[in-house]
Amino acid sequence: MWSLGFLAFLGVAAAEDGLNGWLRYASLPCSGQCRSNLPSTIVTLNTTKTSPVYVAGTELKIGLKGVYGKNVQVTHNKCKVSSSIIVGTIDQYRRSCGAVNGVPDLEEDGFWLNTKGDNVQIFGQNERGALYGAFEYLSMLAQGNFSEVSYASNPSAPIRWVNQWDNMDGSIERGYGGPSIFFNNGQIVQDLTRVAEYARLLASIRINAVVINNVNANATLLDPTNLDGVGRVADIFRPYGIQVGLSLNFASPQTYGGLSTFDPLDASVIEWWSNITAQVYERVPDMAGYLVKADSEGQPGPQTYNRTLSDAANLFAKEVKPYGGIVMYRAFVYNQLNESIWTDDRAKAAVNFFKDLDGEFEDNVVIQIKFGPIDFQVREPASPLFANLFNTSMAIELQVTQEYLGQQSHLVYVAPLWKTILDFDLRVDHQPSLVRDIVTGKRFNRKLGGSAAVVNVGTNTTWLGSHLSMSNLYAYGRLAWNPADDTQEILQDWIRLTFGLDRKVLDTITRMSMESWPAYEQYSGNLGIQTLTDILYTHYGPNPASQDNNGWGQWTRADQTTIGMDRTVANGTGYSGQYPDEIAAMYESIESTPDDLLLWFHHVNYTHRLHSGKTVIQHFYDSHYTGAETAQGFLEQWESLQGKIDTERYNHVRHFLDYQTGHSIVWRDAINNFYYNLSGIPDQAKRVNHHPWRIEAESMKLDGYKTYNVSPFETASGSVAIVTISNNTAGTASTKIPFPSGTYDLAVNYYDLFGGQSQWKVYLNDRKIGQWTGNSEDIFSHTPSIYLDGHSATRIKFRNVKVRRGDILKIVGMPNGTEPAPLDYVALLPAGIID
Secondary structure, three states, X not given: OEOHHHHOOOOOOOOOOOOOOOOOXXXXXXXXXXXXXXXXXXXXXXXXXXXXXXXXXXXXXXXXXHHHOOOOEEEEOOOOOOOEEEEEEHHHHHXXXXXOOOOOOXXXXXXXXXXXXXXXXXXXXXXXXXXXXXXXXXXXXXXOEOOOOEEEEOOOOOEEEEEOOEOOOOOEOOOOOOOOOXXXXXXXXXXXXXXXXXXXXXXXXXXXXXXXXXXXXXXXXXXXXXXXXHHHHHXXXXXXXXXXXXXXXXXXXXXXXXXXXXXOOOHHHHHHHHHHHHHHHHHOOOOOEEEEOOOOOOOOOHHHHOXXXXXXXXXXXXXXXXXXXXXXXXXXXXXXXXXXXXXXOHHHHHXXXXXXXXXXOXXXXXXXXXXXXXXXXXXXXXXXXXXXXXXXXXXXXXXXXXXXXXOOOOOOOOHHHHHHHHOOEOOHHHOOXXXXXXXXXXXXXXXXXXXXXXXXXXXXXXXXXXXXXXXXXXXXXXXXXXXXXXXXXXXXXXXXXXXXXXXXXXXXXXXXXXXXXXXXHHHHOOOOOOOOEOOOOOOOOEXXXXXXXXXXXXXXXXXXXXXXXOOOOOOOOOHHHHOOHHHHHHHHOOOOOOHXXXXXXXXXXXXXXXXXXXXXXXXXXXXHHXXXXXXXXXXXXXXXXXXXXXXXXXXXXXXXXXXXXXXXXXXXXXHHHHHHHHHOOOOOOOOOOOOOOEEEHHHOEEEXXXXXXXXXXXXXXXXXXXXXXXXXXXXXXXXXXOOOXXXXXXXXXXXXXXXXXXXXEEEEOOEEEEEEEOOHHHHOOOOOOOOOOOOOEEEEEEEEEEEOOOOEEEEEEEOEOOEOOOEEEEEXXXXXXXX
């Protein structure tokens, strides 16, 4: 139980930059009974400084000092020390101290934690498990929890990996937290300090392997100098129980090795990979294995030579098997498609490519399957491939980095989305078949299985670009260990460890986070239509038209009267038939398909009525307004915590949430305007395309500005914005206030482009009331845009501005670089009006 004394403690820590994540070990008050409950000595059962058990002792010492200010001596291999923490493996304890009583059998990486009695016992099945147990105990102490416990904890699966999409030049594909901590200028970085700090974070959430380079791999990583660097990286991770893995470029024997082919059955290719693998394991004897992306999104693969995917996977599996390695082979394989062919459907690709190969893979091959059949969308059904491989090991691929979900500039706690997949029952052979039991190997009796997540941490001190996004990394580790855990309980542990024990802080961040994924789904794309982002550019802002008329297969098939993919067997692509009978029957029928996946499985009229009774189009209108309204509340809730969170992190998060309030409205208006324009069906509530408190920039008096037709049209209010006439002369837009005198919030929608940092100033009767700089590329985490569009559209608000009818409102924009100080509209919002 948590002590009421601790929960009432309201002290605020000094400014923090987020570098320590949830391992802050922030100070808590400790006197009297608290101090008597703390151990006086730490006993580690391994004296090797690079061993996880030794690291566990060091971590315990740091934690006890940080949280409770107690200096605790660390000793080694001493069994009878009173008031101590003893940490090591069960075998180490037996050798040094004798029999172990009351400890159940532990699985690989499992641990036993016992706080009852005079001593705290932390025993691991192996050294990695002992380190996990130490972090578990520290997590309790850091949350003010002195409960007497005695329990074992075992992993759900042996594979708990993270995938970094880091490039050799130091950039990170879909990375929103700065440059790589591993690479720069084509080589492994010299200073690996941040790698060690990352290792601590990963070990504390029980991650056991990290693939350090992009799945779109650069073969120059296999250069001997770079492999030496990989060895140095592995040396940093090893004391934390983390193995290193590598992504491979399938064509490396030809493009890097100089062979005439990369045919996986060619003897020279096999020999080349054998030599490379030997070189890797010479430097990294415990390398976890290889990750392979092939025949996907332009990446080379075995299909070049009419070889099967199992031919490719088995090539690598045979090479790493003698060293104990495994091969993670991504199921993200698909071809370019033609939308005019009604039965074409990218969602079918994984089953089509892999189902008939079941049983043909080596036993150290694991098929890494994205949680849904498309690509990390805001909602997808569980991939049917999970239900079609009975003799092949599988792992689920998740995405901590919010590629399609706000790119860390929007608060989105993603774990509840993952749980909709992990907890889904696929009913294979009419038997309980939860996805989490399939991927962990339990359902089909596979020894290998587990999870991998795209993480993409960078050199930013927040790691992911935003403090609140770290909840997703923490939650991933917890769910990889036990996918049955409750996501709100996981979240609350993270909040206490990250922001302290104040009850209001806990309740507020819990409420915001648990509302965040539903809200994002509502204002981006709902009813299973996918996230209506720009899939051809940055994957960030709204652009529903980009979803169709392309070869990528992320289609909505929207026209003037209908919308949605018909994936039925009877009339559509046949995708629903890839599921086991019970699930296939549910999705085949429009009546039994859940509303939140309706448009994923069925092509319907905009006037089709949902189970709720609303039409599809009215649901779109209502949900986008509801989601944006929820996002407005995040800022207000966060501001209620001022003084309870250190100033540095409070201001950082506040700035992001303020941005999200505006961008959620950009999303809301763009999607609603697009489908209103397409369907011609009005919003029953008369909100869409009706903004009585706005003044369009193009309707103002312009001097040095000119009008500009924005594309996509729906990402500008009225489809038109203004830009400066030249790139080196200021523009002015002015107007008389047409609204009643009073106090308003003044909101300005503008475009913040990459390529310049324009400056704007706002005047009321020639009195300056605000100014700002277009520097979001330096402040926020999302991919910037060089265009006026839904990615660059941004909204800033000045609160409590007193105006009189007839006052002159003037905005002066000074362009910079290629950014022409663009403006969309001004809104004067009375109290309680969101716009």
